[in-house]
Amino acid sequence: MNRTKITLADIAESAGVSPATVSRVLNGDPRVAVDRVERVNRAIQELGYSPNRAARTLVTGKTGLVAAVIDSNLNVFADPFWGQITTGISQALQEANFSALLMVRPLDVEDPSVVASLAPGQVDGAIFFQLHNDDTVNLLQDMGLPLVVVGRPDESSKLVYVDSDNFGGAVKATEHLVQRGCRRVATVAGNQQLSSGRLRLEGYRTALSQAGVPFDESLVAYGDWTDESGAAAMRALLDARPDIDGVFVANDLMALGAMSVLEERGLKVPDQVAVVGFDNMFGGRLGRQQLTTVEQDVQGLGAKAASMVIQMIDGGKPSSVVLPTTLLVRETA
Amino acid sequence: MNRTKITLADIAESAGVSPATVSRVLNGDPRVAVDRVERVNRAIQELGYSPNRAARTLVTGKTGLVAAVIDSNLNVFADPFWGQITTGISQALQEANFSALLMVRPLDVEDPSVVASLAPGQVDGAIFFQLHNDDTVNLLQDMGLPLVVVGRPDESSKLVYVDSDNFGGAVKATEHLVQRGCRRVATVAGNQQLSSGRLRLEGYRTALSQAGVPFDESLVAYGDWTDESGAAAMRALLDARPDIDGVFVANDLMALGAMSVLEERGLKVPDQVAVVGFDNMFGGRLGRQQLTTVEQDVQGLGAKAASMVIQMIDGGKPSSVVLPTTLLVRETA
DNA sequence: CTGAAAGCGCTAACAT
DNA sequence: ATGTTAGCGCTTTCAG
Numbered sequence: 001m002n003r004t005k006i007t008l009a010d011i012a013e014s015a016g017v018s019p020a021t022v023s024r025v026l027n028g029d030p031r032v033a034v035d036r037v038e039r040v041n042r043a044i045q046e047l048g049y050s051p052n053r054a055a056r057t058l059v060t061g062k063t064g065l066v067a068a069v070i071d072s073n074l075n076v077f078a079d080p081f082w083g084q085i086t087t088g089i090s091q092a093l094q095e096a097n098f099s100a101l102l103m104v105r106p107l108d109v110e111d112p113s114v115v116a117s118l119a120p121g122q123v124d125g126a127i128f129f130q131l132h133n134d135d136t137v138n139l140l141q142d143m144g145l146p147l148v149v150v151g152r153p154d155e156s157s158k159l160v161y162v163d164s165d166n167f168g169g170a171v172k173a174t175e176h177l178v179q180r181g182c183r184r185v186a187t188v189a190g191n192q193q194l195s196s197g198r199l200r201l202e203g204y205r206t207a208l209s210q211a212g213v214p215f216d217e218s219l220v221a222y223g224d225w226t227d228e229s230g231a232a233a234m235r236a237l238l239d240a241r242p243d244i245d246g247v248f249v250a251n252d253l254m255a256l257g258a259m260s261v262l263e264e265r266g267l268k269v270p271d272q273v274a275v276v277g278f279d280n281m282f283g284g285r286l287g288r289q290q291l292t293t294v295e296q297d298v299q300g301l302g303a304k305a306a307s308m309v310i311q312m313i314d315g316g317k318p319s320s321v322v323l324p325t326t327l328l329v330r331e332t333a
Numbered sequence: 334m335n336r337t338k339i340t341l342a343d344i345a346e347s348a349g350v351s352p353a354t355v356s357r358v359l360n361g362d363p364r365v366a367v368d369r370v371e372r373v374n375r376a377i378q379e380l381g382y383s384p385n386r387a388a389r390t391l392v393t394g395k396t397g398l399v400a401a402v403i404d405s406n407l408n409v410f411a412d413p414f415w416g417q418i419t420t421g422i423s424q425a426l427q428e429a430n431f432s433a434l435l436m437v438r439p440l441d442v443e444d445p446s447v448v449a450s451l452a453p454g455q456v457d458g459a460i461f462f463q464l465h466n467d468d469t470v471n472l473l474q475d476m477g478l479p480l481v482v483v484g485r486p487d488e489s490s491k492l493v494y495v496d497s498d499n500f501g502g503a504v505k506a507t508e509h510l511v512q513r514g515c516r517r518v519a520t521v522a523g524n525q526q527l528s529s530g531r532l533r534l535e536g537y538r539t540a541l542s543q544a545g546v547p548f549d550e551s552l553v554a555y556g557d558w559t560d561e562s563g564a565a566a567m568r569a570l571l572d573a574r575p576d577i578d579g580v581f582v583a584n585d586l587m588a589l590g591a592m593s594v595l596e597e598r599g600l601k602v603p604d605q606v607a608v609v610g611f612d613n614m615f616g617g618r619l620g621r622q623q624l625t626t627v628e629q630d631v632q633g634l635g636a637k638a639a640s641m642v643i644q645m646i647d648g649g650k651p652s653s654v655v656l657p658t659t660l661l662v663r664e665t666a
Numbered sequence: 667c668t669g670a671a672a673g674c675g676c677t678a679a680c681a682t
Numbered sequence: 683a684t685g686t687t688a689g690c691g692c693t694t695t696c697a698g
């Protein structure tokens with residue numbers, strides 16, 4: 001239909017006012033006379049005008065864009081996590097009239113192209129996920145880019161972050177196992193390069209030590225979040241310690257793998273071995289039994305991250321936030 | 334560090350050349366003398382310059398942006414599908430030097446804001462998902478926006494699309510059931526508002542009729558892709574037709590629900606009832622048994638969609654593509 | 667309250 | 683092979 005792009009000048013002419021006035025109407029300047037506002041709006045309507053972002057950006061210096069940067073090395077894209085969190089981000093940004101720029105990139109290496117795409121003037125802010133190294137991010141931050149990290153950066157870092165309470169969730173999960181009478185509680189830990197992996201393991205250790213149980217290395221096995229790795233870890237655990245009677249698995253997918261191994265060995269869940277997962281993936285209906293697990297609000301995480309960058313863009317200095325996690329007791333423990 | 338934004342003019346001055354020359358170097362114009370290219374590049378390096386997108390966009394009319402538009406009413410974000418497909422899109426765009434703009438919006442209503450954000454000049458192209466109504470999309474297409482749809486639009490539509498071979502996959506799944514000896518093959522169909530839901534059901538019917546089996550309404554139940562709905566559908570099916578000996582479930586998540594019902598009724602899979610799913614979610618390891626299912630290449634779907642918009646942006650006229658699906662025979666059928 | 671005019675940073679003719 | 687010169691479409695002083 002409207003193949004020719006129509007500009008602010010066209011509106012000005014059609015409405016019989018100056019470009020400046022049109023611009024004022026567009027930006028809600030209250031000083032413009034009511035009848036003129038009306039005339040301008042009508043012209044906009046009739047001609048089907050929408051302002052050119054680039055031109056606006058060029059003069060204001062604001063792009064209206066926030067980048068969501070995801071490490072492509074985390075090839076766990078099959079995890080529902082990503083869809084949920086990007087949705088949370090996109091919708092929250094939307095409401096503040098920002099758009100989300102999705103960047104899936106290898107972040108483990110120093111990548112000049114990432115820096116270039118995020119240099120001041122390219123985007124107004126950025127949200128980073130689960131970084132392996134903080135260098136690029138710190139550089140960008142020093143260049144004045146408003147940014148927040150999802151997950152927990154190094155202690156030493158001054159980066160602002162949002163995270164689920166992985167530690168607290170793991171503590172609750174482990175305590176639950178202890179309280180229900182498990183005496184030899186093992187754990188299948190996740191990727192220790194990620195803060196979520198480290199903190200869930202730390203929560204397990206802490207809960208145990210608070211319960212007066214000495215830490216036992218042979219009760220810990222590691223996976224990489226996938227169900228196969230959970231199965232392998234569970235097998236290793238059982239081989240080393242056939243007396244295990246409870247296990248905290250750092251995510252539901254690995255718990256799924258672990259439970260299939262338990263079944264394959266003829267071990268009854270939860271009577272012989274109780275299992276607690278983490279994520280509340282598919283409402284715990286992942287395996288054959290309703291999984292007892294720790295719930296985190298992933299979409300909320302995304303929304304929070306978005307609102308924090310926006311705050312920073314507006315000159316604010318939000319502090320890092322840790323969102324609560326909830327233990328959902330179901331059939332497996 | 335470099336808080337002051339440095340521009341092309343700064344580079345020109347520092348390198349002792351004209352802005353035009355810098356621009357040429359930036360855009361790889363081969364005519365520039367080698368030593369000058371060198372000088373310019375050094376200046377760029379030293380000053381840490383990166384070109385301003387907005388300015389470039391303003392003059393070239395190309396934004397370097399492709400929007401990925403997802404209907405927020407499809408609140409199936411927990412499905413791994415989204416993460417995979419957006420990853421596929423983002424990476425493919427990346428390689429062609431485009432960026433992905435993620436827009437999660439209600440598409441069932443006529444939304445002027447969607448049109449405005451996608452009007453010519455705002456983005457170079459768009460990828461739409463699973464639309465319920467084609468009106469907005471057709472409008473945008475008429476306005477000259479290069480766009481491709483993921484999923485199958487109305488027959489009448491002239492939209493270019495990419496889709497997995499849902500029909501063919503369903504045919505293979507159903508044929509497999511028939512060939513393994515199932516006489517009363519039921520189906521748990523998905524959301525019929527989506528082309529994937531319709532085509533998988535159609536594939537089931539077609540395979541059956543080709544096998545000379547008359548269509549039987551009482552062997553069809555509907556779900557909404559969730560595992561609960563799959564369980565409910567399976568229950569209804571079994572109540573109506575206790576003689577069912579095979580079932581094609583339109584996605585793995587519903588198959589998971591269906592299998593738990595089978596188990597709860599003491600029906601052995603696959604001996605008493607064989608089950609085939611669709612998606613190959615988590616490699617079929619979703620339930621307690623390795624699920625026989627139809628695999629689709631979701632990330633490939635995203636990548637293909639991206640390369641097709643890029644083709645259109647470059648003036649090409651790609652035709653719609655249907656990506657093959659594969660039956661993976663495992664334990665459940 | 668409104669208009670004129672000057673750019674924002676870049677590219678693309680057009681000269682040279 | 684390189685420089686000069688106009689703008690791209692918008693916002694924003696600065697006058698009035």
